[in-house]
Amino acid sequence: MNLTRIYANIVVNIKGFYRNKGAMFFVLFFPILLILLFGAIFSNIGDQSYPIAVQNKDGGWWSQQVVEGLNKTGMITVTMVDPSADPYAYMNDTKSNAVLIIPENFTADINNTKLSFQYTLDALSKTTESLNYTVEALSRTTDSLNYTLMALNDTGNALNYTAMALSSTQGALNYSLMAMNSTQWALNYSGMALASAPPSSTTFIGLAMNASAESLGSTGMALNLTPAALNASLAALGGSQSSMNATLLALQYTQATLNATLGALNATQAALNFTIGALNFAIPSNETLKLTMLYDSSSSSALTKVQILQQVMDGFNKGLSNAQDVMAIDPQSVVAKQFKFIDYYAPGIVGMSVMTASLFGTVGMNTELRQKGVLRKLATTPLTRAEWLVSNILYQLILAFISTALILFVGYLAFGLKPIINIFLFVFVLMDVFAFSGIGMLITRFVKDAEAAQAAANLVMFPVMFLSGTFFQIEMMPDFLQTVANFMPLYYVSDGLRQAMILLNWAMLYYDLMVISVFGIIMFVLGILLTSWKED
Amino acid sequence: MEKNVIEVRGLVKVYGETRAVDGISFDVREGSVFAFLGPNGAGKTTTVEIIETIRRPTAGEVGLLGMDINKDRKKILERIGVLPQEFSSFDRMTVRETVHYFRQLFGAGSDVDALLKLVNLEEEKDKLYMNLSGGLKQRVGIAVALVNDPELVFLDEPTTGLDPRSRREVWNVIEGLKKRGKTIFLTTHYMEEAEVLADHIAIISKGKIIAQGSPSELIDAFGKAIHVTIRGAGAEIGPIAKDMGLALPKNGNGKTVVDVRTNDQVLVLLDRLKAAKVSYSGIDVRKANLEEVFLSLTGEKLTAGGDER
Ligand SMILES: Nc1ncnc2c1ncn2[C@@H]1O[C@H](COP(=O)(O)OP(=O)(O)OP(=O)(O)O)[C@@H](O)[C@H]1O
Numbered sequence: 121m122n123l124t125r126i127y128a129n130i131v132v133n134i135k136g137f138y139r140n141k142g143a144m145f146f147v148l149f150f151p152i153l154l155i156l157l158f159g160a161i162f163s164n165i166g167d168q169s170y171p172i173a174v175q176n177k178d179g180g181w182w183s184q185q186v187v188e189g190l191n192k193t194g195m196i197t198v199t200m201v202d203p204s205a206d207p208y209a210y211m212n213d214t215k216s217n218a219v220l221i222i223p224e225n226f227t228a229d230i231n232n233t234k235l236s237f238q239y240t241l242d243a244l245s246k247t248t249e250s251l252n253y254t255v256e257a258l259s260r261t262t263d264s265l266n267y268t269l270m271a272l273n274d275t276g277n278a279l280n281y282t283a284m285a286l287s288s289t290q291g292a293l294n295y296s297l298m299a300m301n302s303t304q305w306a307l308n309y310s311g312m313a314l315a316s317a318p319p320s321s322t323t324f325i326g327l328a329m330n331a332s333a334e335s336l337g338s339t340g341m342a343l344n345l346t347p348a349a350l351n352a353s354l355a356a357l358g359g360s361q362s363s364m365n366a367t368l369l370a371l372q373y374t375q376a377t378l379n380a381t382l383g384a385l386n387a388t389q390a391a392l393n394f395t396i397g398a399l400n401f402a403i404p405s406n407e408t409l410k411l412t413m414l415y416d417s418s419s420s421s422a423l424t425k426v427q428i429l430q431q432v433m434d435g436f437n438k439g440l441s442n443a444q445d446v447m448a449i450d451p452q453s454v455v456a457k458q459f460k461f462i463d464y465y466a467p468g469i470v471g472m473s474v475m476t477a478s479l480f481g482t483v484g485m486n487t488e489l490r491q492k493g494v495l496r497k498l499a500t501t502p503l504t505r506a507e508w509l510v511s512n513i514l515y516q517l518i519l520a521f522i523s524t525a526l527i528l529f530v531g532y533l534a535f536g537l538k539p540i541i542n543i544f545l546f547v548f549v550l551m552d553v554f555a556f557s558g559i560g561m562l563i564t565r566f567v568k569d570a571e572a573a574q575a576a577a578n579l580v581m582f583p584v585m586f587l588s589g590t591f592f593q594i595e596m597m598p599d600f601l602q603t604v605a606n607f608m609p610l611y612y613v614s615d616g617l618r619q620a621m622i623l624l625n626w627a628m629l630y631y632d633l634m635v636i637s638v639f640g641i642i643m644f645v646l647g648i649l650l651t652s653w654k655e656d
Numbered sequence: 657m658e659k660n661v662i663e664v665r666g667l668v669k670v671y672g673e674t675r676a677v678d679g680i681s682f683d684v685r686e687g688s689v690f691a692f693l694g695p696n697g698a699g700k701t702t703t704v705e706i707i708e709t710i711r712r713p714t715a716g717e718v719g720l721l722g723m724d725i726n727k728d729r730k731k732i733l734e735r736i737g738v739l740p741q742e743f744s745s746f747d748r749m750t751v752r753e754t755v756h757y758f759r760q761l762f763g764a765g766s767d768v769d770a771l772l773k774l775v776n777l778e779e780e781k782d783k784l785y786m787n788l789s790g791g792l793k794q795r796v797g798i799a800v801a802l803v804n805d806p807e808l809v810f811l812d813e814p815t816t817g818l819d820p821r822s823r824r825e826v827w828n829v830i831e832g833l834k835k836r837g838k839t840i841f842l843t844t845h846y847m848e849e850a851e852v853l854a855d856h857i858a859i860i861s862k863g864k865i866i867a868q869g870s871p872s873e874l875i876d877a878f879g880k881a882i883h884v885t886i887r888g889a890g891a892e893i894g895p896i897a898k899d900m901g902l903a904l905p906k907n908g909n910g911k912t913v914v915d916v917r918t919n920d921q922v923l924v925l926l927d928r929l930k931a932a933k934v935s936y937s938g939i940d941v942r943k944a945n946l947e948e949v950f951l952s953l954t955g956e957k958l959t960a961g962g963d964e965r
């Protein structure tokens with residue numbers, strides 16, 4: 121790939137285009153003319169592009185809101201059907217492809233639903249309250265358990281003190297025993313002294329007196345110790361008593377908190393019952409509120425109508441579920457955007473213009489250059505086929521984007537068209553160019569003569585143009601043609617551009633994108649593979 | 657230094673039943689003008705385009721500037737210049753833009769304005785291609801063929817369809833190229849063009865080369881007659897020719913043409929006319945041309961509609 125050569129080629133193409141008034145007219149001004157023409161035609165007819173029949177079996181306030189909501193989208197015109205009519209028969213008779221049925225009691229059901237929502241809300245708030253109390257009670261129970269633990273601790277301490285006191289008392293008793301022994305000895309010696317008196321009595325009496333004195337000393341000591349021991353025991357008993365009191369208190373406290381917890385749980389249960397009751401009330405028959413839409417699924421406009429209806433319903437649901445004052449729903453705000461007819465056909469004109477520019481541009485360039493022998497000359501230069509193809513496709517893309525920008529700009533100036541410009545717009549235009557440049561290359565591969573190739577391109581263009589919903593909505597066509605429309609690549613470009621620029625229904629957008637990308641890339645690759653310069 | 661820039665051996669190209677080129681061999685010398693002369697459908701373009709690497713031969717070998725046409729395509733294209741048959745370019749480019757565009761396609765080459773001067777298109781350089789006359793278009797084609805300053809230039813019928821004046825202008829340009837030392841491979845079905853421009857001529861018919869050589873060699877070898885045209889004479893010439901053992905004279909348009917074979921016979925004829933006191937208003941003597949060479953070789957006329965003079 122040599123960029124200088126690619127650039128040189130693009131410049132040649134653009135200069136040639138710029139100096140070719142006919143090509144300029146068809147690629148740039150014809151689409152503008154079309155959009156102005158369409159705008160002029162349809163501004164008179166107004167925006168009533170999608171008729172929907174509505175059978176209102178309810179007639180209440182809410183059903184009227186739905187009808188009004190549909191009207192205010194600007195894309196739908198509501199025709200009322202007699203509530204007693206058979207909707208299927210009606211569809212057949214009037215050839216309508218969509219009837220919306222608002223069931224009886226629609227308003228009452230919405231109102232009931234609203235009421236039951238309110239009750240449910242109340243019950244939930246009570247449940248919350250009781251849960252709060254329960255939590256409180258549980259925290260109190262914990263407190264009391266803590267206190268009980270502290271009391272048990274104290275009791276342990278008291279028992280320790282008592283044991284110490286008892287051991288002191290034992291000491292005192294031991295000393296008293298020793299004293300009583302000594303006293304015995306003293307009595308014994310005193311007895312011996314009494315029996316052997318007088319010669320040696322003095323000695324024994326002295327001994328006895330000593331022993332008695334000893335025992336008196338010991339007894340004294342014992343006596344001295346015993347009060348202390350008694351005091352200690354007393355103290356220990358006092359400690360035990362107080363700790364038992366504390367434990368008792370703690371147990372009482374715990375009982376109180378358990379009672380409170382029980383109360384709280386009861387309250388919670390009651391609240392839950394209340395909630396369940398409320399919920400039962402809120403969903404009386406296990407059914408969501410339903411609107412019935414009868415539509416012909418083979419018709420794409422019916423599908424579009426279903427989409428619009430879905431948007432209106434989304435708006436209502438949002439209003440019902442989170443607005444404080446449901447009664448104040450503004451029907452205009454239920455659809456994200458107001459639609460005008462220009463929003464519908466501007467994408468179609470973009471798709472078609474890019475198609476014709478790419479198809480005829482490619483066919484014209486290939487046949488003309490081949491027939492004039494320019495390709496043969498190019499084959500004798502270092503320009504490669506790849507460079508030539510790349511520069512041509514870049515040139516087609518430049519034209520396509522200029523043409524798209526012009527159409528949208530004129531749409532904006534003349535009719536206030538405000539498309540969403542996003543990456544998908546570019547991708548759809550790109551695929552449009554790929555698909556129809558590819559078809560152009562294929563045509564010129566097999567139809568060598570310039571005029572015959574032109575005719576073949578026309579043969580491709582006309583059905584595609586008319587059957588893709590650019591000029592006529594395809595549901596105006598007979599069934600078999602509607603089926604054919606599903607095979608028209610341009611249909612996916614136009615619908616995809618419509619989704620990308622106006623409606624933003626992502627599911628349909630991705631579907632369109634997938635179909636046209638597969639088709640575009642296959643055509644493009646085939647075209648590139650089969651294009652050759654040499655005629656061997 | 658006789659160096660061949662093109663060497664063709666046993667070249668064959670078959671299209672279905674047609675043997676468009678049927679085993680031809682020839683050499684083109686460096687710096688020469690080589691003319692490939694033949695009627696419509698003889699196989700000239702087929703041969704040239706095979707040498708230019710844009711068609712594939714069925715059989716045979718082609719050496720070009722010492723390279724192989726099958727392997728060295730890129731290098732070859734950089735060193736040759738091509739004016740295809742019925743050259744045409746982008747309608748809405750000016751002359752200068754056209755030459756500049758093709759100049760851009762090659763990495764290196766000649767100065768665009770110098771080229772325009774060379775082919776004498778300076779005054780027309782801002783005219784759109786589609787508004788040019790046929791001769792000017794051909795000169796643009798020649799300028800385009802020269803953008804890469806090639807050593808070897810192929811010109812496929814550069815003057816077909818041009819009026820005599822335009823044709824002469826193109827011839828001037830070709831002669832200018834020859835002076836600059838370019839080798840030129842020219843195809844034509846105008847024998848006069850070959851006669852005026854070529855150093856060497858190969859005559860091709862139905863895919864075969866039926867004769868080659870310098871113009872005078874060919875005429876000497878194959879030109880069967882010297883034409884003596886006598887204007888304003890009567891039926892008396894017939895018996896004289898018969899007496900000399902010549903073919904019957906052709907009459908028409910107040911002219912009588914006697915074909916003789918040698919220069920001596922011309923003198924004898926004139927003497928006899930004088931002796932017989934034949935009255936006449938004019939006499940001219942003309943040697944055979946390539947047209948007749950071709951006629952004598954193939955029994956066919958080179959160009960439908962006869963001599964283009
Ligand atoms: N692509 C092709 N397919 C089939 N036949 C071909 C093709 N190109 C040339 N021929 C045939 O080969 C023969 C030689 O054609 P060619 O174009 O080489 O002749 P030419 O000498 O250049 O004639 P002209 O003076 O008309 O240009 C003709 O009979 C022609 O019909």
Ligand SMILES: [Mg+2]
Binds near residue numbers: 741813
């Ligand atoms: Mg030819």
